[in-house]
Amino acid sequence: LVDWADEEGARFGRSLMGSAASAGALDAETELAHLVDRQGVKLPDALAENGITLDGMQTARGYFDTLDAVAYLELHIEQGPVLEAMKKPVGVVLGTMGVERYNLRFIGQAAHSGAAPIHLRKDAFLAAAEFALACREISIKYSGKTPRTRVVATCGVVKVEPNFVTAVPGSTEISIDLRALDAKVLKRMLADSQRASQKAAKKHLVKVTWSPLLHITPRLFDETLMKLVRASIKEVTGSAPELPSGPLHDAAEMAAVVPTAMVFAMSSPGISHTRLEDTPVPALDKSIRAFLLTVDRTLEHFAR
Amino acid sequence: LVDWADEEGARFGRSLMGSAASAGALDAETELAHLVDRQGVKLPDALAENGITLDGMQTARGYFDTLDAVAYLELHIEQGPVLEAMKKPVGVVLGTMGVERYNLRFIGQAAHSGAAPIHLRKDAFLAAAEFALACREISIKYSGKTPRTRVVATCGVVKVEPNFVTAVPGSTEISIDLRALDAKVLKRMLADSQRASQKAAKKHLVKVTWSPLLHITPRLFDETLMKLVRASIKEVTGSAPELPSGPLHDAAEMAAVVPTAMVFAMSSPGISHTRLEDTPVPALDKSIRAFLLTVDRTLEHFAR
Numbered sequence: 001l002v003d004w005a006d007e008e009g010a011r012f013g014r015s016l017m018g019s020a021a022s023a024g025a026l027d028a029e030t031e032l033a034h035l036v037d038r039q040g041v042k043l044p045d046a047l048a049e050n051g052i053t054l055d056g057m058q059t060a061r062g063y064f065d066t067l068d069a070v071a072y073l074e075l076h077i078e079q080g081p082v083l084e085a086m087k088k089p090v091g092v093v094l095g096t097m098g099v100e101r102y103n104l105r106f107i108g109q110a111a112h113s114g115a116a117p118i119h120l121r122k123d124a125f126l127a128a129a130e131f132a133l134a135c136r137e138i139s140i141k142y143s144g145k146t147p148r149t150r151v152v153a154t155c156g157v158v159k160v161e162p163n164f165v166t167a168v169p170g171s172t173e174i175s176i177d178l179r180a181l182d183a184k185v186l187k188r189m190l191a192d193s194q195r196a197s198q199k200a201a202k203k204h205l206v207k208v209t210w211s212p213l214l215h216i217t218p219r220l221f222d223e224t225l226m227k228l229v230r231a232s233i234k235e236v237t238g239s240a241p242e243l244p245s246g247p248l249h250d251a252a253e254m255a256a257v258v259p260t261a262m263v264f265a266m267s268s269p270g271i272s273h274t275r276l277e278d279t280p281v282p283a284l285d286k287s288i289r290a291f292l293l294t295v296d297r298t299l300e301h302f303a304r
Numbered sequence: 305l306v307d308w309a310d311e312e313g314a315r316f317g318r319s320l321m322g323s324a325a326s327a328g329a330l331d332a333e334t335e336l337a338h339l340v341d342r343q344g345v346k347l348p349d350a351l352a353e354n355g356i357t358l359d360g361m362q363t364a365r366g367y368f369d370t371l372d373a374v375a376y377l378e379l380h381i382e383q384g385p386v387l388e389a390m391k392k393p394v395g396v397v398l399g400t401m402g403v404e405r406y407n408l409r410f411i412g413q414a415a416h417s418g419a420a421p422i423h424l425r426k427d428a429f430l431a432a433a434e435f436a437l438a439c440r441e442i443s444i445k446y447s448g449k450t451p452r453t454r455v456v457a458t459c460g461v462v463k464v465e466p467n468f469v470t471a472v473p474g475s476t477e478i479s480i481d482l483r484a485l486d487a488k489v490l491k492r493m494l495a496d497s498q499r500a501s502q503k504a505a506k507k508h509l510v511k512v513t514w515s516p517l518l519h520i521t522p523r524l525f526d527e528t529l530m531k532l533v534r535a536s537i538k539e540v541t542g543s544a545p546e547l548p549s550g551p552l553h554d555a556a557e558m559a560a561v562v563p564t565a566m567v568f569a570m571s572s573p574g575i576s577h578t579r580l581e582d583t584p585v586p587a588l589d590k591s592i593r594a595f596l597l598t599v600d601r602t603l604e605h606f607a608r
Contacts, residue, residue: 113456116574116576139422154417156470179418247419272416
């Protein structure tokens with residue numbers, strides 16, 4: 001049983017800190033030494049309060065190897081609306097999606113909303129709007145009909161300048177977050193969205209630049225373990241729906257070093273990171289039973 | 305010759321203060337008494353420093369009537385790119401456009417960018433993006449081929465919430481500013497854009513509300529005076545292009561109480577309210593000569 005340090009990265013911004021260290025995927029000195037929380041506390045000082053040092057974290061992978069772990073299993077809430085929409089309390093997680101995240105800046109020319117005729121405008125916001133709608137179409141184009149082939153595209157940040165009622169927007173910043181379980185599909189989505197941004201920029205006579213924010217490789221879970229998860233959930237609930245995980249989890253780090261699988265408990269409503277979200281008790285009960293059954297079966301499997 | 309107080313409204317936010325008072329279109333007590341500038345100075349105190357009172361302003365219309373003015377003529381920079389694009393130094397202004405200005409709020413549901421499948425999203429920004437692009441199409445649909453029938457639509461303010469890279473936007477505020485010289489056309493543009501907002505909201509499973517910001521009636525200039533303006537500009541420059549004014553001017557207030565016309569001098573670049581904008585000296589020279597010729601001809605006309 002493991003209690004990972006700081007899956008969310010809420011205090012210092014670095015997610016999956018404990019699991020990444022244990023997987024040997026974290027260079028503590030380079031990635032953590034400079035981090036400071038909102039109250040100005042340095043990460044190394046916060047670690048020291050708990051008897052941990054950056055150097056100590058570098059020994060985590062070595063320690064993990066001495067455990068000789070045969071599998072990693074994780075139970076988590078879905079943080080999404082898929083199971084609730086299907087009216088299913090528990091699901092098999094296929095893996096964590098890869099992420100391509102960029103910030104775009106469309107640069108046109110601010111102008112007076114009354115004085116500038118439409119055909120002489122260089123409206124940066126309209127270009128960003130076309131881009132956002134095109135990205136939605138791209139996500140629909142690449143989404144297959146199975147949970148494994150579902151993809152998403154999101155424009156979450158939009159900042160318009162000068163942001164006046166009477167000004168044609170001269171520049172617009174917009175973020176794009178693309179996710180897919182299949183690395184090849186993710187690559188094609190990125191190429192399509194880059195073309196869409198060029199097309200939108202051309203139509204509205206503006207320029208566009210791309211700045212990278214984050215790149216994460218998809219992590220698929222272990223087929224053998226997933227079979228055990230599937231059978232266990234089916235035994236407890238009657239059916240075992242499959243779904244990818246859009247959010248990252250500690251399981252994503254573990255998947256690189258040990259056979260890994262995950263179970264999702266239904267969220268209601270599945271809107272993530274809010275007190276409004278809950279897992280109804282019957283679904284929680286079924287999830288825990290299915291998870292413990294998976295643990296038993298995994299132990300049996302590896303004892304053979 | 306008149307030097308109007310505060311055409312721009314830059315300090316207290318109320319545009320056309322002097323001309324509106326002189327046209328009897330300003331209720332100083334109701335509209336001005338409560339206004340305060342960014343340094344906390346009250347408008348009545350700023351007036352007092354210059355020997356003026358709110359009560360005194362209410363006498364402006366009476367004073368204007370004693371002048372027995374026969375016409376009002378104004379020379380202004382275009383603040384737009386039209387004359388420069390036409391390579392013309394001076395133009396005849398047809399009138400000031402009417403304005404319909406609203407703030408819209410699209411309300412959906414914030415969700416995790418990875419966890420929420422596209423078909424279960426209520427993305428408020430995508431609805432706002434569809435609305436903005438539809439408004440551009442509406443302005444193209446209602447724009448005729450003549451300067452008199454040119455119309456514009458602008459979304460200048462866009463505010464997305466929660467504005468996180470990893471969040472589907474739960475709500476989006478967007479402004480719309482519609483302008484036309486023809487009041488009937490303006491009304492139709494507004495009805496079309498209201499329908500477009502409903503359609504966008506429906507497509508993205510969100511709600512939309514409208515809040516009024518500003519309503520201004522179109523003000524067309526005097527046909528007789530425009531003939532004199534046209535002839536004068538033609539005499540000085542060889543041709544007299546016509547164009548509407550998107551921005552408001554003191555002439556808009558005067559048009560309600562006395563025959564009024566305006567001359568525009570070319571702006572380069574025509575982007576408004578920036579130090580980058582200028583009127584090249586040859587264009588300035590021709591504008592002034594055309595304006596003075598108009599003044600002479602107007603005096604002649606009314607002396608008959």
